[in-house]
Amino acid sequence: MSSIRRSLPLLVCLLLGCVLLALYAPGGALRRDEPPPQQAGRSPYDLAGSIEDAQNRLRGHPDDAAAWAGLGFLYLEQARRTADGAYHAKARGAFERSMRLPTGDGEPYIDAVIGMGALANAGHDFAGAVRWAERAREAAPYRWPLYGVLIDAHLELGQYQQAESTLRHMLDGRPDFASFTRAARLERVHGRPGPARELLHRACEIAGDPAEYAFCQGQLGDLAWHTGDPRAALTAYAEALAADPGHVPSQAGRARAQAALGHVHQARRGYASLVARAPSFVVEYGELLEHLGDRAGARRQYAVFTAQHKLLAAAGNADHLAMGTYEADHGDPDTAVRHLRAEWKRRQSIEVADALGWALHRAGRHAEAATYAARAERLGGHHALFAYHRGEIEQALGHTASARAHLTRALSLNPHFSPAGAARARELLAATA
Amino acid sequence: MPAGTAGYQRNERQMRVTSARSRWTWAAAGGAAIAMLTTTVLLGPSMRQGTATSHWDAPATTRDKQVDATDLYAFTSPERQDTVTIVANYIPFQVPNKPYQFDTGARYEVHIDNTGTGRAAVTYRWTFTTKGLPVPSLVRKHQAGPADALVEQSYTLTRLRDGKWETLVRDGYVAPTDMGALATPDYPELRRKAVRDLPGGGKVFTGTAADPFYSDNHAVNLLRFGLPFFPVKTGVPLNVSSLALQIPKSELALGGDPAANPVIGVWTTASRRSSGVLGSGQAGFKQVSRLGNPNFNEVIIPLKQRDRFNTLRPDGDESGGLVVPSTLDPDQAKVVAKQAKVAAPPAPRKDLEEIYLTGLTTRGDGPIDRDLNSHLLNRDVSRIVKAEELRLNMSTPVAAEPDKYGLLKGDEQGYPNGRRLVDDVVTVNLRMLLGEPAGPGAPGLIAEDNPAFLYKPISGSFPYLALPVTAG
Numbered sequence: 001m002s003s004i005r006r007s008l009p010l011l012v013c014l015l016l017g018c019v020l021l022a023l024y025a026p027g028g029a030l031r032r033d034e035p036p037p038q039q040a041g042r043s044p045y046d047l048a049g050s051i052e053d054a055q056n057r058l059r060g061h062p063d064d065a066a067a068w069a070g071l072g073f074l075y076l077e078q079a080r081r082t083a084d085g086a087y088h089a090k091a092r093g094a095f096e097r098s099m100r101l102p103t104g105d106g107e108p109y110i111d112a113v114i115g116m117g118a119l120a121n122a123g124h125d126f127a128g129a130v131r132w133a134e135r136a137r138e139a140a141p142y143r144w145p146l147y148g149v150l151i152d153a154h155l156e157l158g159q160y161q162q163a164e165s166t167l168r169h170m171l172d173g174r175p176d177f178a179s180f181t182r183a184a185r186l187e188r189v190h191g192r193p194g195p196a197r198e199l200l201h202r203a204c205e206i207a208g209d210p211a212e213y214a215f216c217q218g219q220l221g222d223l224a225w226h227t228g229d230p231r232a233a234l235t236a237y238a239e240a241l242a243a244d245p246g247h248v249p250s251q252a253g254r255a256r257a258q259a260a261l262g263h264v265h266q267a268r269r270g271y272a273s274l275v276a277r278a279p280s281f282v283v284e285y286g287e288l289l290e291h292l293g294d295r296a297g298a299r300r301q302y303a304v305f306t307a308q309h310k311l312l313a314a315a316g317n318a319d320h321l322a323m324g325t326y327e328a329d330h331g332d333p334d335t336a337v338r339h340l341r342a343e344w345k346r347r348q349s350i351e352v353a354d355a356l357g358w359a360l361h362r363a364g365r366h367a368e369a370a371t372y373a374a375r376a377e378r379l380g381g382h383h384a385l386f387a388y389h390r391g392e393i394e395q396a397l398g399h400t401a402s403a404r405a406h407l408t409r410a411l412s413l414n415p416h417f418s419p420a421g422a423a424r425a426r427e428l429l430a431a432t433a
Numbered sequence: 434m435p436a437g438t439a440g441y442q443r444n445e446r447q448m449r450v451t452s453a454r455s456r457w458t459w460a461a462a463g464g465a466a467i468a469m470l471t472t473t474v475l476l477g478p479s480m481r482q483g484t485a486t487s488h489w490d491a492p493a494t495t496r497d498k499q500v501d502a503t504d505l506y507a508f509t510s511p512e513r514q515d516t517v518t519i520v521a522n523y524i525p526f527q528v529p530n531k532p533y534q535f536d537t538g539a540r541y542e543v544h545i546d547n548t549g550t551g552r553a554a555v556t557y558r559w560t561f562t563t564k565g566l567p568v569p570s571l572v573r574k575h576q577a578g579p580a581d582a583l584v585e586q587s588y589t590l591t592r593l594r595d596g597k598w599e600t601l602v603r604d605g606y607v608a609p610t611d612m613g614a615l616a617t618p619d620y621p622e623l624r625r626k627a628v629r630d631l632p633g634g635g636k637v638f639t640g641t642a643a644d645p646f647y648s649d650n651h652a653v654n655l656l657r658f659g660l661p662f663f664p665v666k667t668g669v670p671l672n673v674s675s676l677a678l679q680i681p682k683s684e685l686a687l688g689g690d691p692a693a694n695p696v697i698g699v700w701t702t703a704s705r706r707s708s709g710v711l712g713s714g715q716a717g718f719k720q721v722s723r724l725g726n727p728n729f730n731e732v733i734i735p736l737k738q739r740d741r742f743n744t745l746r747p748d749g750d751e752s753g754g755l756v757v758p759s760t761l762d763p764d765q766a767k768v769v770a771k772q773a774k775v776a777a778p779p780a781p782r783k784d785l786e787e788i789y790l791t792g793l794t795t796r797g798d799g800p801i802d803r804d805l806n807s808h809l810l811n812r813d814v815s816r817i818v819k820a821e822e823l824r825l826n827m828s829t830p831v832a833a834e835p836d837k838y839g840l841l842k843g844d845e846q847g848y849p850n851g852r853r854l855v856d857d858v859v860t861v862n863l864r865m866l867l868g869e870p871a872g873p874g875a876p877g878l879i880a881e882d883n884p885a886f887l888y889k890p891i892s893g894s895f896p897y898l899a900l901p902v903t904a905g
Binding site for chain 1: 719
């Protein structure tokens with residue numbers, strides 16, 4: 001059924017194309033020395049079709065550095081939409097091929113260099129992404145997309161100052177979808193949901209295709225969620241999914257918000273169909289099941305996570321943040337600390353500081369945990385979950401007043417931040433009242 | 434990849450040629466795509482390698498269509514020869530029946546330089562307001578949905594002249610796309626409603642129209658060689674959003690005297706309001722798009738500088754260190770010549786400088802020995818700067834039978850003397866890049882009897898543009 005639903009846009013597009021063809025085909029106008037036109041009647045937003053066109057183009061012009069770079073970006077976008085890592089390898093191949101080909105100025109084709117940076121970000125090699133983007137900046141400081149790569153990498157690395165100054169430069173040079181969405185992210189990191197919302201609304205207005213529109217509506221949904229408004233979040237996710245039914249983060253957000261609003265069956269259904277496509281949400285799903293008392297169901301989801309991450313680690317792409325976070329809550333806290341210390345060496349971001357603090361707390365090292373939790377907050381982590389973590393840590397240290405303050409803050413930021421966490425925060429507050 | 438600028442996409446457009454064979458190619462491609470999707474769904478995640486996930490996941494590429502100027506036209510209006518028609522087209526690749534909007538955070542402008550200084554003597558500026566709730570621009574897949582509801586916009590048109598802003602149109606009607614009899618009943622009437630008279634005898638049209646762009650497939654392929662591959666597909670007729678003016682020549686000419694000062698330079702820009710961040714920084718308007726001569730940015734300006742060109746003004750071209758050297762020695766000439774197996778003239782290309790930066794005149798040092806469209810031909814101009822503008826001599830008589838190759842076939846009223854809707858500018862630019870009209874060039878490269886034609890015929894009166902293409 002779902003495959004039919006997915007193919008529907010294509011079928012409609014096919015049909016539309018036929019109609020247009022019937023109406024406008026001049027007939028017999030194809031020139032003999034031309035390759036047959038590849039593109040009649042296709043939606044301009046058809047990613048798979050665009051990939052095919054690029055491949056066709058490259059069959060005739062294998063030395064076209066620009067077409068190889070373009071193909072690399074199409075693969076990258078396909079990887080983003082399908083969560084299929086095989087496309088990363090294809091993207092890398094295309095970018096590398098592009099960079100080997102001669103260009104007018106004797107330097108590697110600039111978009112391929114930027115593409116390598118984007119690819120590094122996608123593979124969590126954020127330091128590598130900075131190197132590629134800096135290389136691109138040296139060669140072509142006016143090629144604005146490179147700054148998007150650079151800002152993303154700085155933010156993941158916890159280099160918020162650099163991210164901010166780069167962003168200012170980008171906004172001064174090219175105010176567009178890429179710079180507005182990143183500015184919104186920085187505003188959110190610094191606990192300024194109002195400006196973040198305004199920027200996202202502007203980004204939505206200038207979105208260039210359904211995927212871009214879904215992305216910024218999804219971001220608006222996340223923003224509403226994190227400010228404790230699951231209803232507004234649900235509206236935004238619905239808007240995102242109307243544009244792009246396959247937008248995974250919005251599917252997850254919708255299920256999360258439904259659970260918060262008590263629509264448990266809808267939420268379970270949503271998660272169940274979501275994790276079949278995007279295994280990265282299995283832990284969250286498992287936590288909901290566990291909260292609902294379905295321990296066996298939860299264990300099954302956790303097993304999927306463990307298997308998935310064993311594969312990733314074996315392929316050399318260990319996601320220490322995800323693994324550490326999982327181990328801290330559902331596995332072995334000492335293992336969690338090991339993962340997260342490794343991650344902390346690579347990057348000192350708010351997310352990693354919080355996760356490491358939490359893992360240390362779970363492993364019984366509350367004092368050390370407190371320094372990381374405080375650091376996450378100092379860096380600007382206006383996040384209910386982080387506040388809750390800090391409250392628990394303070395509680396473990398016997399700082400009841402401080403614990404209460406953090407727990408209260410967590411619940412006021414977002415009373416639904418996690419099914420189990422929010423309940424536990426309320427219990428703690430009641431117990432220490 | 435990164436789009437958002439005037440021309441990357443331009444070269445992706447091709448003359449639409451179809452045949453029984455292409456129909457099958459296309460159907461097979463669609464089938465393959467469906468098969469691929471289905472397979473993915475059936476196999477599920479167990480077949481996947483998976484990707485790392487805990488990071489922010491923004492789209493890798495963006496298409497900034499709303500500020501993407503795709504084409505600029507300027508010509509003497511054939512049926513009102515005391516006026517000039519200027520059409521600036523934005524938001525390319527509009528799917529039939531889909532609503533698209535102008536960016537309400539942007540200023541769209543058409544500039545006229547009548548002194549040859551590279552500075553605008555007259556500027557027309559459109560700003561837009563969306564009526565009712567803010568609804569997203571474009572962006573829906575093919576399923577019908579609430580957001581496909583008609584979105585109406587209105588505009589304000591102001592004119593800057595002699596340092597003074599004057600509002601010409603308030604609450605103007607923007608023609609939406611033709612969404613069928615339910616949403617947009619009696620569409621021709623909507624089109625009529627969107628054509629307005631301006632004070633002083635001019636007219637304005639703002640809204641969706643069938644994209645008049647066309648070119649020769651082979652020329653497009655050659656010229657785009659070595660240019661970014663853009664993942665937007667065309668091949669069916671699509672729509673654009675047009676800003677069209679018909680203005681008395683006396684309003685545009687230096688000193689109000691088109692007989693004495695007939696040459697104007699035209700370009701269009703879009704500027705978008707930026708944003709501060711974390712409570713500080715500038716939120717002023719930044720120019721993000723610039724278009725004068727067709728293809729200039731993507732053919733003459735090196736790839737790495739194209740986004741920069743979009744931020745520049747013509748009065749800085751001469752000393753800016755980018756436009757003049759790029760014109761004198763365009764990388765693309767060598768690339769195209771190699772690909773086409775012909776010779777391009779050696780640098781410095783004073784001929785291209787004359788075509789794109791000064792206009793054709795015998796009074797300068799350019800090799801094209803012909804008085805056509807330089808500001809030096811204006812009586813009251815004695816010195817000009819080098820600046821990239823689409824130059825039009827408003828006194829050139831309207832050709833009885835326009836030739837799509839314009840000047841190259843002796844039709845002085847055609848491109849590069851302004852640009853008419855019927856001019857095949859891609860072929861003309863390609864041939865000029867290879868040396869015409871200063872030298873012999875490679876005129877035979879593109880067979881002149883190619884069936885390149887407009888998708889929908891233009892009409893005989895302002896705004897000339899065909900009604901929007903519809904899906905059925």
